[in-house]
Amino acid sequence: MADERGVPEPRAGEKEELKSMFTKKTVRDIDVKGKRVLVRVDFNVPITDGEVEDDTRICSALPTIQYLKEEGAKIVLVTHLGRPKGEVVDEFRLDPVAHYLNEKLGIPVKKLNRSVNGEVSEAVDSMSPGDIVLLENIRFYPGESKNDPEFASKLASIADIYVSDAFGTSHRAHASVVGVTDYLPSVAGFLLESEIDHLENLMKFPKHPFFAVLGGNKISDKIGVIDKLIDNVDGILTGGGMCFTFLKAKGLSVGNSLVEEEQLDMARGILKKAREKGVSFYLPSDVIIAEEISKEATSKVATVDNIPDGWMGLDIGPQTIDIYQPVLARAKTIFWNGPMGVFEIEAFSQGTLRVAEAIAEQTRKGALSIVGGGDSDAALKRFGLEDKISFVSTGGGASMKVLEGADLPGVMALEDKEL
Ligand code: ADP
Ligand code: MG
Numbered sequence: 527m528a529d530e531r532g533v534p535e536p537r538a539g540e541k542e543e544l545k546s547m548f549t550k551k552t553v554r555d556i557d558v559k560g561k562r563v564l565v566r567v568d569f570n571v572p573i574t575d576g577e578v579e580d581d582t583r584i585c586s587a588l589p590t591i592q593y594l595k596e597e598g599a600k601i602v603l604v605t606h607l608g609r610p611k612g613e614v615v616d617e618f619r620l621d622p623v624a625h626y627l628n629e630k631l632g633i634p635v636k637k638l639n640r641s642v643n644g645e646v647s648e649a650v651d652s653m654s655p656g657d658i659v660l661l662e663n664i665r666f667y668p669g670e671s672k673n674d675p676e677f678a679s680k681l682a683s684i685a686d687i688y689v690s691d692a693f694g695t696s697h698r699a700h701a702s703v704v705g706v707t708d709y710l711p712s713v714a715g716f717l718l719e720s721e722i723d724h725l726e727n728l729m730k731f732p733k734h735p736f737f738a739v740l741g742g743n744k745i746s747d748k749i750g751v752i753d754k755l756i757d758n759v760d761g762i763l764t765g766g767g768m769c770f771t772f773l774k775a776k777g778l779s780v781g782n783s784l785v786e787e788e789q790l791d792m793a794r795g796i797l798k799k800a801r802e803k804g805v806s807f808y809l810p811s812d813v814i815i816a817e818e819i820s821k822e823a824t825s826k827v828a829t830v831d832n833i834p835d836g837w838m839g840l841d842i843g844p845q846t847i848d849i850y851q852p853v854l855a856r857a858k859t860i861f862w863n864g865p866m867g868v869f870e871i872e873a874f875s876q877g878t879l880r881v882a883e884a885i886a887e888q889t890r891k892g893a894l895s896i897v898g899g900g901d902s903d904a905a906l907k908r909f910g911l912e913d914k915i916s917f918v919s920t921g922g923g924a925s926m927k928v929l930e931g932a933d934l935p936g937v938m939a940l941e942d943k944e945l
Contacts, residue, residue: 544723544724544727545723545727545730545731546723547722547723547726547727547730548714548719548722548723548943549942549943550713550714550719550937550940550941550942550943551713551714551940551941551942551943551944552713552714552715552716552719553590553593553594553597553689553713553714553715553716555713555943556687556711556713558594558597558598558599558687559597559598559599559655560598560599560600560655561599561600561686561687562599562600562602562650562653562684562685562686562687563594563599563600563601563602563685563686563687563688563689564602564604564681564682564684564685564687564688564689564706564710565587565590565591565594565601565602565603565604565688565689565690565691565715566604566605566688566689566690566691566692566695566702566703566706566936567583567584567587567590567591567603567604567605567691567692567715568583568587568605568606568691568692568693568694568695568920568921569583569584569587569603569605569607569620569623570583570605570606570607570608570694570695571583571584571607571623573607573622573623576621576622577622578622578623578626578630580907581626581630581631582903582918582920583694583920584623584626584627584631585631586717586920587691587692587715587717588631588633589715589716589717590689590691590715590716590717591603591633591658593716594689595656595658596656598655598656599655599656599687600650600653600654600655600656600657600659601656601657601658601659602650602658602659602661602684602685603635603658603659603660603661604641604660604661604664604681604702605620605623605660605661605663605664605692606663606664606665606670606695606702607619607620607623607663607665608663608665609665610663610665610666611665612665612666612667612668612670612671613666613668614666615666618663618665618666619639619662619663620637620660620662620663621637623637623660624636624637624660627658627660633658634657634658635658635659635660636649636657636658636659636660637659637660637662638659638660638661638662639662640661640662641661641662641663641664641666641667641681642667642677642680642681642684643680646661646684647683647684650684650685664681664700664701664702667701669701670700670701670702671698671700671701672701673699673700673701673704673705674701674705675705675708677701677705678701678702678704678705678706678708678709679705679708679709681701681702681705681706682706682708682709682710683709685710686710686711687710687711687712687713688706688707688710688711688712688713689712689713689714689715690703690712690713690714690715690718690936690937690940691714691715691716691717691718692718692936693717693718693721693722693919693920693921693924693925694920694921694922694923694924695921695924695936696718696921696924696934696935696936696937697921697923697924697927697932697934697935697936698935698936699935699936703935703936703939704935704936704939707939707940711941712939712940712941713940713941714937714940717920718937720917721919721920721921721924721925721928722928722937724896724917724919725896725898725919725925725928725929726928728859728861728894728896728929729754729758729929729931732758732759732858732859732894733858733859733893733894734760734858734859735760735761735856735857735858735859736758736759736760736857736858736859736860736861737759737760737761737762737763737853737854737857737859737860737861738755738759738761738762738763738860738861738862738863739762739763739764739765739850739854739860739861739862739863739864739866739881739885740752740755740762740763740764740765740766740768740862740863740864741764741765741766741767741768741769741863741864741865741866741867741878741902742766742767742768742863742864742865742899742901742902743766743767743768743784743864744767744768744786745768745771745772745786745789745792745793746786746788746789747926748768748863748864748926749789749792749796750926750930750932751863751926751929751930752796753796753799754929754930754931755861755929756796756799756800756803756805757803759805759861760805760806761805761806761807761808761853762800762805762806762807762808763808763850763853763854763881764807764808764809764810765810765841765842765846765864765865765866765867765877765878765881766864766865766866766867767783767784768784768864769809769810769839769842770783770784770785770839771784771785771786771789771790771793772793772796772797772807772809773809773810773830774790774793775790775791775793775794775797776797776809778830778831778833779833779835780830780833780838780839781815781833781834781835781836781837781838781839782817782835782836782837782838783813783833783838783839784838808849808850808853809830810830810839810842810843810846811829811830811843811845811846811849812827812828812829812830812842812843812844812845812846813827813828813830813833813839813840813841813842813843813846814826814827814839814840814841814842814843814867814873814874814876814877815827815828815833815834815837815838815839815840816837816838816840816873816874817836817837817838818838819838819840819868819871819874820871821871821872821873823873825840825873825874827843827844828843829843829845840867840868840871840873840874841866841867841868841869841873841874841875841876841877841878842866842867842877842881843877844876846877847876847877847880847881850880850881850884851880851884854881854884854885854888855884855887855888857888857893858892858893858894859893859894859895859896860885860888860889860893860894860895860896861895861896861897861898861929862881862882862885862895862896862897862898862899862902863897863898863899863902863926864899864901864902865878865901865902865905866878866881869901869905869908875905878905878909879905879909882905882906882909882911883909883911885897885915886911886914886915889914889915889916890914893916894916894917895915895916895917896915896916896917896918896919897915897917897918897919898918898919898921898922898925898926898929899919899922899925900922903918903919906918
């Protein structure tokens with residue numbers, strides 16, 4: 527959703543209530559006319575047989591690109607794709623992305639085969655205002671991940687201004703994210719600003735009741751976020767693989783379900799903190815169990831005090847769904863991270879589907895809903911519910927960092943707004 531100039535408009539539930547929390551300069555604060563602007567985007571999209579499979583990340587950066595184009599900037603896009611580990615890997619070349627921009631999105635982009643030196647300065651020298659060039663995968667160069675100053679300065683040397691719109695990469699101190707900001711005036715794009723505004727508003731000014739729905743496979747990745755959420759929410763609804771560590775911490779036997787033994791104490795600590803703060807901590811009362819994670823596996827419903835040895839919980843059960851739905855129906859704010867079950871397999875997808883539907887319905891009624899996490903986003907897409915959520919973050923790791931209250935190196939490095 528964007529107006530003619532490509533500036534994003536608020537979606538359902540956000541209205542005008544979003545407070546601006548962003549303290550960095552953005553593309554609106556500088557004059558880019560005729561300037562060479564190096565724009566770090568996150569076009570790390572899934573590609574199968576040379577075709578872009580999911581264009582969410584590309585489309586999220588379009589408002590910034592369109593704005594710069596209309597303002598008459600010469601736009602040089604830089605991104606990574608996959609993990610080529612500092613060498614040229616043909617499979618990770620950006621040609622499919624350039625093709626997608628040119629053919630599917632109608633945005634004329636000239637793709638180069640390098641990111642620095644030779645061909646790059648020549649191509650940039652011959653650009654006219656509004657032209658767009660896409661550099662080759664920046665992770666083909668070892669200097670990128672090492673944040674090598676010499677490499678960063680080479681990359682910066684072809685531009686007058688740096689714009690970061692790569693929210694999904696902004697938790698990494700890489701040359702094209704942090705290093706370049708030593709050499710160029712550096713500001714944020716609309717996506718970066720919008721991500722930070724949404725995530726910070728969620729933690730600082732949530733409307734109550736505020737519920738978090740947490741699932742997925744590991745609590746170890748999410749401890750920091752869970753801990754912070756307890757300070758802000760009225761309740762946490764759990765599912766997915768992570769709930770079994772909590773169930774085990776409470777003394778239940780969970781068969782072969784996913785358990786992080788080394789997190790049991792941490793889980794007990796979280797349960798205690800929730801109790802002390804009066805935050806309702808919901809664990810499933812029943813689960814769908816099977817002996818293996820496969821399409822062919824026989825599955826059945828079991829209460830959580832009755833998971834047989836050799837079986838594992840792979841989704842929340844019908845009784846749990848019936849308990850979670852009315853809780854979500856009271857929410858004014860919802861944050862969701864992590865599927866409720868192994869939603870990739872039909873037999874274990876109901877919990878995630880029902881919870882996603884409940885969040886979508888509550889959003890329709892005016893609640894603010896924010897979803898973070900690559901797999902949660904994939905689940906929403908599979909169910910066709912992505913448009914029914916107020917805001918879906920494009921950055922898994924980066925959004926978790928913001929919610930933890932940590933500073934993102936790629937944001938810190940940008941220029942502060944003048945007050
Ligand atoms: P996100 O990417 O949204 O943050 P995670 O990466 O934490 O989510 O977890 C997603 C994965 O968790 C999915 O691939 C899903 O199959 C898996 N998962 C969900 N529930 C279970 C479960 N009960 N046991 C094992 N894996 C699970
Ligand atoms: Mg994931």
